[in-house]
Amino acid sequence: MSALGWLTPRRRSATARSVLAGEAAAEAARKSVQEQAAEEAAAPEEAVEPQFPVVGDVHAAAFFDLDNTVMQGAAIFHLGRGLYKRHFFQKRELARFAWQQTWFRLAGVEDPAHMEDARNSALSIVKGHRVSELMSIGEEIYDEYMAERIWPGTRALAQAHLDAGQRVWLVTAAPVETATIIARRLGLTGALGTVAESVGGIYTGRLVGEPLHGPAKAEAVRALAAAEGLDLARCAAYSDSSNDIPMLSIVGHPYAINPDTRLRKHAREQGWRLRDYRTGRKAAKVGIPAAAGVGALAGGAAAAVAVHRRRR
Structure with missing residues (x-):
């Protein structure tokens, strides 16, 4: 008698169907695994992205914009807020700074007219004050208004370059004194920024050259x-x-960080990498950057002034 002989015909039929179902399921599972393994074996290997930043590459460095890239908002507006607290100017000027900062944060882009107005306001405010005084106050203002506004994601990117043994520079239209303080506090190599003229260590209320902006x-x-x-x-x-x-176009590894609409579109067209820390979303990568055209040309007036200022 078979193993199922003692069962009634109906029970034998049900049991047989269960056995067939189990065997069929097991066979299907094995077949699926085998097919997947075959597909993976036949698939071309994905290109492995080279390590970046490259550890020990002393001929590489990283350049970070400041406003809304490393820090929420514009440094010059935070500076204005701190100077108002110290009675450098009156409520009317503070209202203008507040409006400019609000507009900047809502729009998320730099408007040349707003930035020029803010720059002129700042120059008139510091005229007649000592550079050393503003540097000391700048340290306090960083602690009061800027430290908590540093984007952790961007800070981590900068640290990755530092950990790889590379130099990291801020490049900003903000005053070079303010940029230097922020760079030092973050442990960066240094900063390039807009230089305000000073004579005998006292601000004249004029710029040396032009703002470090755009080109x-x-x-x-x-x-x-x-x-x-x-x-x-x-x-x-x-x-x-x-x-x-x-x-961004003159380096081999350009990144769009918290990009405005035009930069986001340009980055996608060029295959640049993208990071957005404004909403807490996981950073998205858009393509792998191709090497851009490069050169080691002498800079213009603003660049020369910035480098000279850094070495003074």
Whole structure:
């Protein structure tokens, strides 16, 4: 008698169907695994992205925009808030600074008219004050208004370059004194920024050259690369603003950080990498950057002034 002989015909039929179902399920599972393994074996290997930043590459460096890239908002507006607290100017000027900062944070882009107005306001405010005084106050203002506004994600990117043994620079239209304080507090190599004229250590209320903005940033990076023996094709640059496309375009590893609409579109078209820390979403990567055209040309007036200021 078979193993199922003692069962009634109906029970034998049900049991047989169960056995068949189990065997069929097991066979299907084995077949699925085998097919998947075959597909994986036949699939071409994915290109492995090279390690970046490259550890020990002394001819590479990273250049970071400041406003809305490393820090929420604009440094010059935070500076204005701190100066008002110390009675450098009156409520009318504070209202203008507040409006400019609100507009900047809502729009998420740099408007040249707003930035120029803020710059002129700041220059008039510091006129007649000592550079050493503003540096000391700048340290306090960093602790009061800026430290908590540093983007952790961007800070981690900068640290990755530092950990790889590379130099990291801020490149910003903010006053070079403010940029230098922020760079030092973050443990970065240094900063390129807009230089306000001073005579005998006292601000005159005028600029030396022009604001370090737009194409001037690219010239500053070129000048610094030439002076420091850097290969721009191995360097990285990070910014949120389409105004910095010239700077991003001269390095081999451009990143769009918290990008405005125009920069986001340009980054996608060029295959640049993208990081957005504004909503807490996991950073998204858009393509792998191709090496951009590079050169070690002497910089323009703004770049020369910035490099000279850094070495004084």
